[in-house]
Every structure is written in C-alpha cells, then in structure tokens.
C-alpha cells in the first residue's frame with residue numbers, strides 16, 4: 001500500500017541526514033548600495049517525514065527561501081543540502097535532473113499540462129527524467145488522492161481541487177526527498193483547501209513524505225508539525241504543533257513590525 005510506512009523505515013530515518021538543510025544561506029538580489037538582502041544567513045534542518053509551514057509578511061523572503069531550498073535558485077553564500085548532499089555547486093544539468101527526481105512541487109496554480117491526460121501528468125516527472133514510467137504506481141497514487149477513475153481525463157475537465165490532487169500525486173511519483181508546496185490552497189475554497197491539506201498531511205504520516213509549504217493562511221499552517229516564521233530575510237521564530245489563532249497572532253505582530261520598519265526606513 002503506497003501510503004503506509006513500516007517501523008523499519010522510522011528506525012532507518014533516525015540515522016539518516018535531514019531531508020533538507022540550509023547552512024548560513026544568504027541571497028542578495030543586485031549589488032552595491034541597491035542590493036536587496038532577501039535571505040540573511042538562514043540555518044535550519046528539517047527531518048524526513050516532517051511537515052513544515054513557512055510564513056512571514058510580504059517580502060520577508062519566503063519565495064526566495066523556497067527557490068533556494070528546492071534548487072530552483074542558488075544562494076549567494078552558504079549551503080543547501082538535500083538528503084545530506086550539497087547541491088549549491090551542482091551544474092545546471094545536474095540541478096535540473098535533481099529537480100525532476102528528488103524534489104516534488106505543488107503550486108498554487110496547479111501547473112498541469114492541459115494537453116496531457118491526468119495519468120500522463122502524474123507520470124511526467126519520470127518521463128522528463130528519462131526513467132521508466134511506473135503506470136501502476138501512478139494509478140495507485142491517483143486512487144490514494146481520491147481520483148481512481150480520472151486517469152484518462154484532461155485537467156480542464158477537473159475542478160480546481162481535483163487538479164491540485166493530481167498535482168500532489170505528480171509530486172509524489174518519484175518518491176522525492178522533499179515536496180515543496182507554494183501556496184497550495186491559495187486558489188481553493190475553504191472546504192477543498194482542507195481536503196488538499198489533509199492529503200499533504202497523509203502523505204507525511206502514511207508515506208513518510210517530507211513537505212515544506214509556504215502559506216499566508218494560519219489555518220493551512222496549522223496542518224503542519226511546525227511553522228517557521230521569516231521576517232526581513234531571517235528566521236525569527238518557530239512554533240511546534242501550531243493552532244490557527246496562535247499563528248495568526250504571531251503574523252499580526254510580525255507584519256506590524258515589518259510595517260513599522262518600512263515606515264522608519266522611508
């Protein structure tokens with residue numbers, strides 16, 4: 001059963017390196033006096049089988065963090081390790097391969113290819129990586145996300161929530177080390193959003209997937225094990241076992257501080 005992980009896996013996980021690690025990661029856009037410090041020395045390690053939400057005021061560096069951690073962008077200095085392997089200095093070709101096989105992505109806008117069937121979309125990462133396309137696993141994943149009979153349809157024939165379920169199946173097909181989700185519920189209504197978050201939670205609990213999710217929504221964040229808070233490019237706090245109200249209170253405080261800072265700088 002694709003969702004179940006056995007206790008042996010849990011034992012093994014303890015002796016394995018973190019799924020993702022950042023060491024003193026910085027990212028500056030531009031140079032000299034006009035440079036923007038989007039990340040200012042971020043240190044963190046996220047264990048395999050964990051679900052982490054990343055929050056922060058607008059412009060705090062969440063997208064930059066996600067892009068550097070996922071190998072879509074390179075930090076200006078510092079290191080990013082995926083499953084213990086330093087990826088900062090990999091060639092473009094190797095980074096591209098890594099993104100196709102060792103990292104999964106779920107985007108706000110689903111990003112399915114409209115001309116492919118649902119099943120072909122799920123298989124796309126394996127196809128792009130030149131790997132054997134495991135139709136059985138793709139079908140199984142579609143069943144797991146509640147779409148057992150939708151494989152031959154086109155994305156345009158599905159609702160937004162169903163498309164996001166397909167995107168989750170696609171993100172899991174290669175058994176990636178980390179699934180990065182960027183506002184995965186931003187385009188969904190409340191009930192559908194809850195279902196999608198429940199699926200991400202199940203992927204972590206039952207499959208041992210590791211999920212890192214950027215979100216503005218305290219309710220979405222409360223599905224994670226931990227929330228990391230970013231402000232002005234730095235990690236300024238975290239919250240284990242988050243509840244929506246505590247997350248919302250922290251965000252109000254951080255946003256007020258960011259506005260105050262921006263006001264003082266203007």
Ligand SMILES: Nc1ncnc2c1ncn2[C@@H]1O[C@H](COP(=O)(O)OP(=O)(O)OP(=O)(O)O)[C@@H](O)[C@H]1O
Pocket residue numbers: 029030036037038056057058059060061062063064065
């Ligand atoms: N390509 C770029 N060139 C210059 N500055 C950039 C670039 N991308 C981001 N920035 C700046 O870096 C900082 C962090 O941006 P980032 O998009 O990572 O923040 P964010 O927390 O994801 O914001 P939001 O919640 O609004 O999406 C901001 O000051 C932003 O203006």
